[in-house]
Amino acid sequence: MMARMSTPPTVRVTLVRGDITQQSVDVVVNAANSSLLGGGGVDGAIHRQGGPEILAACRALRASQYGKGLPTGQAVATTAGRLDARWVVHTVGPVWSSAEDRSALLASCYRESLRVAAELGARTVAFPAISTGIYGWPMDDGARIAVRTVLAEAAAPVEEVRFVLFDAHAFVEFEEVLAAQG
Numbered sequence: 001m002m003a004r005m006s007t008p009p010t011v012r013v014t015l016v017r018g019d020i021t022q023q024s025v026d027v028v029v030n031a032a033n034s035s036l037l038g039g040g041g042v043d044g045a046i047h048r049q050g051g052p053e054i055l056a057a058c059r060a061l062r063a064s065q066y067g068k069g070l071p072t073g074q075a076v077a078t079t080a081g082r083l084d085a086r087w088v089v090h091t092v093g094p095v096w097s098s099a100e101d102r103s104a105l106l107a108s109c110y111r112e113s114l115r116v117a118a119e120l121g122a123r124t125v126a127f128p129a130i131s132t133g134i135y136g137w138p139m140d141d142g143a144r145i146a147v148r149t150v151l152a153e154a155a156a157p158v159e160e161v162r163f164v165l166f167d168a169h170a171f172v173e174f175e176e177v178l179a180a181q182g
C-alpha cells in the first residue's frame with residue numbers, strides 16, 4: 001500500500017506580544033480605514049514610525065485607483081518608509097456589528113493581505129489583530145477568524161505569518177485559538 005503523501009507545513013504561524021512597527025519583516029499589515037489617509041491605533045503608529053513616504057504613497061493610490069476609498073475587506077501595498085520592512089499592506093477591516101455577521105469581510109482582510117504579500121514575493125508577514133480596536137470586534141472572535149484564515153490561506157513564498165499583539169489579553173486569546181488548531 002502506498003503511503004499517503006503528507007503536505008509539509010510550509011507556513012509557520014507565530015505570536016509576539018509587542019508593537020508591530022518594531023518588527024523586522026517583509027510586510028507589515030496595517031489595519032487602515034478606507035480613506036487610506038491614516039488614523040489612530042495601529043494605523044497612526046505605522047504612519048508615525050514609517051514617516052511621510054507612506055502617506056504620500058497612499059495619496060497617490062487614492063488619486064490613481066481608490067478615489068472612492070479602499071473597500072472593506074480589500075488590501076493594497078505601499079512602501080514601508082522608515083519601518084524595518086519592505087512594504088506596508090493596508091487593509092480595511094469591518095466595523096463590528098451585533099446585528100449583522102461581517103466575519104467574511106474580516107476573513108477577506110487576512111486573505112487579501114496574504115495574496116498581495118505573496119504577489120510581492122514576501123516571505124515574512126506581520127499582522128495586527130484587525131478590527132479589534134477602534135472597530136470594536138470582540139478579541140476572541142477576531143483571533144479565531146485571523147488564525148483560521150491564515151492557516152487556510154497562507155502559501156509560498158510566505159514562510160512566516162507573525163501576529164503582533166499589543167496587549168496581554170490579545171496575546172492570550174490568539175494563543176488559545178492557535179493551540180486549539182493543533
Ligand code: AR6
Pocket residue numbers: 018019020021031032033038039040041042043044045093128129130131132133134135136137164165166167170
Ligand atoms: N502594534 C500592534 N498592535 C497594535 C498597535 C501597535 N503599534 N496599536 C494598536 N494595536 P486599531 P481597528 C492593536 O484600533 O480596530 C484607525 O483609526 C489594538 O490594540 O488599530 O481595525 C484606522 O484608521 C487592536 O487590538 O484598528 C481605522 O479608522 C488592534 O491593533 C480604525 O482605527 C487593532 O486596533 C481601524 O480600527
